[in-house]
Amino acid sequence: MTVLPAMEPSAVERTALRRHFLMCRPEHFAVTYAINPWMEPAAGADAAKAVEQWESLRAAYLSLGHEVSLIDPVVGLPDMVFAANGALVVGGRVYGAKFTHPERHAEGPAYVKWMRENGFAEVLDAQHTNEGEGDFLTLDDVILAGTGFRTDIAAHQEAQEFLGRPVVTLRLVDPRFYHLDTALFPLGGGNVAYYPAAFSPGSRAVLERLFPDAVLATEEDAAVLGLNAVCDGRNVVINAEATGLIRTLETHGYEPVPVDLSELRKAGGGPKCCTLELRG
Ligand code: ARG
Numbered sequence: 001m002t003v004l005p006a007m008e009p010s011a012v013e014r015t016a017l018r019r020h021f022l023m024c025r026p027e028h029f030a031v032t033y034a035i036n037p038w039m040e041p042a043a044g045a046d047a048a049k050a051v052e053q054w055e056s057l058r059a060a061y062l063s064l065g066h067e068v069s070l071i072d073p074v075v076g077l078p079d080m081v082f083a084a085n086g087a088l089v090v091g092g093r094v095y096g097a098k099f100t101h102p103e104r105h106a107e108g109p110a111y112v113k114w115m116r117e118n119g120f121a122e123v124l125d126a127q128h129t130n131e132g133e134g135d136f137l138t139l140d141d142v143i144l145a146g147t148g149f150r151t152d153i154a155a156h157q158e159a160q161e162f163l164g165r166p167v168v169t170l171r172l173v174d175p176r177f178y179h180l181d182t183a184l185f186p187l188g189g190g191n192v193a194y195y196p197a198a199f200s201p202g203s204r205a206v207l208e209r210l211f212p213d214a215v216l217a218t219e220e221d222a223a224v225l226g227l228n229a230v231c232d233g234r235n236v237v238i239n240a241e242a243t244g245l246i247r248t249l250e251t252h253g254y255e256p257v258p259v260d261l262s263e264l265r266k267a268g269g270g271p272k273c274c275t276l277e278l279r280g
Contacts, residue, residue, distance in 0.1 A: 014189075014234035014253050014254055016233050017233045019067070020066070021066060021277055022114070023274055024274075025055075025070065026047060027073045028073050028076070029050040036178050037178075038266065038267065053263050054261070057237070057261060060237055061237070064235050071086075074106070074110055081264065083275060083276040084132060084133040086107060086133075087112065089277065089279050090138055090143070091163065091279060093124070095124050095130075096112045096115075096124055097111060097126065098127075098129050098130055111276075126155060129150070130158075131151055133181060133272075134146075134273065135151035137181060137186055138165075139186050139190060139192070140190055142165065142168055143159065147170070148172035148200075149179070150179060170184075174198045181273065185228070185231060185272060187215065188232070191214060192207075192211050192214050193245070194216065194217065197219065215248055215249065221243075221244050224241035225242075225270035226246075235254070240258035240260050
């Protein structure tokens with residue numbers, strides 16, 4: 001038997017796939033309430049700076065060749081910039097969000113309305129509490145779904161039935177990582193990057209079994225929301241402060257695209273939170 005020499009991870013050629021994203025300019029961004037440990041209303045936030053940083057995120061997507069659609073921000077909904085929470089769109093079907101906290105309830109209908117007005121005919125108004133792509137991450141064969149802080153397990157079942165894709169429940173245990181997209185991101189090619197300590201022991205075992213070659217992040221990188229990243233299969237749009245994870249991704253053949261979203265992190269959000277993928 002001939003043993004092939006192990007391929008250096010850095011020699012792997014990664015392929016980017018063009019994406020279509022929905023984003024919401026943070027014109028009314030503010031930190032006026034606290035629904036996660038990152039939010040300190042007394043410290044405030046600068047909407048103008050948030051818009052500037054958000055524009056650089058949008059520019060990064062456009063320069064990578066992705067398409068970006070926009071939904072109008074609504075006065076009085078300071079977290080609406082976090083488009084990822086607005087819905088889950090798979091195969092042209094829209095599973096609507098039903099927010100946990102009253103402060104964000106009105107965002108669900110606003111996103112569903114945009115979907116209906118923009119050619120998405122198959123829209124489900126969810127019965128169960130779920131925060132869209134904040135807690136549902138779509139891979140080629142499976143959808144990973146978070147629970148523990150926001151999204152109800154019953155919503156995992158509802159999404160599986162509506163979308164016809166297997167949904168795997170993962171339990172989050174660290175309040176800093178209250179949405180699945182703060183603790184894990186898909187890399188494409190059926191692989192993921194994640195921060196193990198954000199998950200319950202059983203869910204960690206599930207992740208190890210499903211993704212033996214996963215990229216693991218340190219607490220340092222998770223604590224700057226480094227896992228709230230968007231990968232198109234090759235390029236990874238990621239918070240610039242996640243320096244360790246950025247280096248690790250490079251050694252695995254990915255192309256990091258660092259962005260500064262420090263103002264939005266004051267609400268507990270990063271690049272992925274600002275980005276809802278529209279999968280046709
Ligand atoms: N302040 C928002 C909240 O707590 C942040 C949402 C971030 N979005 C995300 N996809 N993780 O709901």
